[in-house]
Amino acid sequence: MRGLKALGAGALAVALVSGVGWAAQAADSQAPAKPKAAAAAVDGYQVVKLPNANVPNFQRRTVYCPAGKVAVGGGAEAQGSDAILVGSFPTDDGRGWVGLGRQNRYGDVGISLYAICANI
Numbered sequence: 001m002r003g004l005k006a007l008g009a010g011a012l013a014v015a016l017v018s019g020v021g022w023a024a025q026a027a028d029s030q031a032p033a034k035p036k037a038a039a040a041a042v043d044g045y046q047v048v049k050l051p052n053a054n055v056p057n058f059q060r061r062t063v064y065c066p067a068g069k070v071a072v073g074g075g076a077e078a079q080g081s082d083a084i085l086v087g088s089f090p091t092d093d094g095r096g097w098v099g100l101g102r103q104n105r106y107g108d109v110g111i112s113l114y115a116i117c118a119n120i
Contacts, residue, residue, distance in 0.1 A: 044069055044119030052079055052112040057102035058086065064096035065117035071097050072118045078102075079110035 050063040065071055076088040076099025085101045097115040 042072070042118045044117070046117045048115045048117055050113040052077075052110045054108045054110050055100075056108050057106075058100055060087075060098050060100045061111045061113055062091060062096050062098050063113040063115045064091075065115055068119065069117040070094045070120050071115040073116035075099075075114055076101075077112045079112065080106065083109050 046066065046069065048063055048065055050061060053061070055061055061076075063074070071090050071094060074088070074090065074097030076085060076097070078085040078099075078101030080101075080103045082105060083101055083103050085099065087098065087100045089098055090096070091098055097113055099111050099113045101109040101111055103109045
């Protein structure tokens with residue numbers, strides 16, 4: 001750390017950008033890692049989808065994982081001419097994913113969901 005303090009922030013930034021920093025040297029000496037398929041890396045990996053459907057503004061739609069699995073991620077999409085996604089988050093019990101949205105000019109909005117599920 002003393003060497004870093006002696007360099008100062010500007011010199012350190014130049015050293016890192018020019019490729020002489022420790023991270024750049026370490027990256028050059030290693031072969032690139034091969035990406036692993038998510039299904040192989042996570043036990044019971046499964047994506048569960050709930051296709052688009054119109055619901056009243058601010059009404060929640062929920063997609064659940066199969067029995068014995070939990071949501072480790074997920075997402076939602078609001079569809080419509082001026083649709084706004086208001087929320088996208090896991091259920092309180094962790095077994096699914098919630099999405100809700102709204103449109104300014106209409107009383108309903110299209111919401112589609114997906115949950116990324118895995119064994120517990």
